[in-house]
Amino acid sequence: MERKKNSLVELAKILVFALIIMVSFAGYAKFGIPLVIPAPPPVEEKITGAVTMDQMIAMGDKIFHGKGTCTLCHSPVGGRAPLLEQIGTNGPARLKDSRYKGKAKTVYQYIIESEKDPSAYVVAGFGKPGTNDTVSPMPMTNKGAIGLSDFELDCVAAWLLKTGGLPLAEIKPPTGGAAAGAAAAGAAPEEIKPAATAEEAFNKFGCPTCHKVPGLPEGGDVGPDLTKVVKLAKTRKPGMSAEAYIFESITAPNSYVVKGFDKDVMPGDFAQKMTVSEITLITKALLGEK
Ligand code: HEC
Ligand code: HEC
Known part of the structure; x- marks a missing residue:
């Protein structure tokens, strides 16, 4: 208990110290002295x-x-x-x-x-x-x-x-x-940087809000269970590979609407928001690949 209290005191000290540094940066900026180090992101919060x-x-x-x-x-x-x-x-x-x-x-x-x-x-x-x-x-x-x-x-x-x-x-x-x-x-919101793992990518784009996804315990049921899509993907569109179908489902959800679900529910702008590496991580995870 006492130790926990001490570490909180330490934390408070660090926070106050950081605040002083920031305030002095702000002071510099006011006097028009160019900053060598870029101004810190809005960490005041x-x-x-x-x-x-x-x-x-x-x-x-x-x-x-x-x-x-x-x-x-x-x-x-x-x-x-x-x-x-x-x-x-x-x-x-x-x-x-x-x-x-x-x-x-x-x-x-x-x-x-x-x-x-x-x-x-x-x-x-x-x-x-x-x-x-x-x-x-x-x-x-x-x-x-x-x-x-x-x-x-x-x-x-x-x-x-x-x-x-x-x-x-x-x-x-x-x-x-x-x-x-x-x-x-x-x-405080995390910095926006490309996700490094499939799990991060799923969470960053809110997929588990609507879907169960491989590797995550919690998931919604607004959309189909994506732990099953590995088997279904190649059957959805004649002549289309599982990989191509999944890619299309993410980037243009209305091009095939799964039976029992409504169109226009899944956001249609993931193609604009995702990096190539993120969409690759997600597609591989849905295909059960590493
Ligand atoms: C998967 C879709 C979905 C997500 C994500 C979602 N909501 Fe909702 N929300 C709904 C729907 C549909 C309704 C209307 C049905 C109901 O009353 O529950 C609703 C209702 C509400 C209401 C009542 C609105 C009213 O006019 O009476 C509030 C407040 C609310 N949501 C807050 C939030 C907040 C805050 C978040 C994010 C932290 C959120 N919701 C995320 C779908 C969603
Ligand atoms: C707001 C809810 C919502 C979100 C968020 C969402 N989806 Fe969907 N998704 C749906 C619905 C509803 C469907 C079924 C209708 C359709 O096919 O468009 C669907 C269908 C799919 C399918 C086709 C599944 C099948 O069985 O053929 C894939 C793949 C998919 N989503 C992947 C994703 C991925 C990956 C994310 C996150 C980047 C995501 N979805 C985010 C609602 C959502």
């Missing part, structure tokens, strides 16, 4: 002792558009999920809906409930096919492939409330030196 509401909102924005994978579904393209930018009017309306049986009393609580237990209330017309809007296709975002921490869920909620013009008073930014710094560091 990582290292300040306490987190401000504005920082939480900024992190929420990044998580929503990045590692949270929310925009795979919550985007104007495809109409797969309600637009969360409209939570300012939709949120209060959900709570008044006679179908609402959840526990939330405020829009903040409703957002957190939706993040942790999407089926607590399913927006009409958006349930899984055949469930009469009782089961949500949205994965739990605090578990499994997405796995956001409570702090990260709060950041996303803060950003959504702010975007919707709703009060933020229920959210309490963490205070208390190193602990808050560590929480903030955890939420």
Whole structure:
């Protein structure tokens, strides 16, 4: 216990030291002295002792558009999920809906409930096919492939409330030196660099949000189970090799729509976002090759 405390104190010291260095860099920049070392990326969020509401909102924005994978579904393209930018009017309306049986009393609580237990209330017309809007296709975002921490869920909620013009008073930014710094560091978006392994590539592009994929324990069921595609791929299109089919499925998902699933659900822009090495890693993993 004592040792843990000591290492936290050490961590706090390092953080404060890093902050001093950064502040002095900022000072230099102000006086127009060219920097030899490129200005550090916006790590301020990582290292300040306490987190401000504005920082939480900024992190929420990044998580929503990045590692949270929310925009795979919550985007104007495809109409797969309600637009969360409209939570300012939709949120209060959900709570008044006679179908609402959840526990939330405020829009903040409703957002957190939706993040942790999407089926607590399913927006009409958006349930899984055949469930009469009782089961949500949205994965739990605090578990499994997405796995956001409570702090990260709060950041996303803060950003959504702010975007919707709703009060933020229920959210309490963490205070208390190193602990808050560590929480903030955890939420800071990772640098965007090409994935080095198939597992990294799957996670980077949110494949497990919708699919079970080889090598990862958690996966969604919005799309087909990709641990089985190794056998199926060569049967999908007459004359097309398994490898070519998989490549096409990733880069142009609508060119073949698997029976029992809808078109326009899988994002169509992976070809623009992936590097050649990433698509190769993924294709090989799906073919069961190393
Ligand atoms: C695989 C698709 C998918 C992903 C990924 C996803 N959602 Fe959803 N989400 C949905 C669908 C579909 C609904 C509507 C059905 C329902 O009410 O559960 C929904 C509903 C919601 C609602 C309620 C919206 C309303 O208008 O009442 C919130 C809040 C929400 N999602 C937040 C998030 C956040 C935050 C993330 C990312 C951390 C996320 N979702 C990721 C599909 C998704
Ligand atoms: C938002 C949900 C979603 C995401 C994210 C997603 N997919 Fe899909 N995917 C689907 C759906 C739905 C289908 C079935 C409809 C179709 O064929 O387009 C599908 C089909 C496929 C197929 C064809 C499977 C078969 O049995 O023939 C492959 C391969 C595939 N996806 C790979 C990927 C990979 C790799 C990623 C990540 C880079 C990914 N998908 C991300 C929803 C998704």
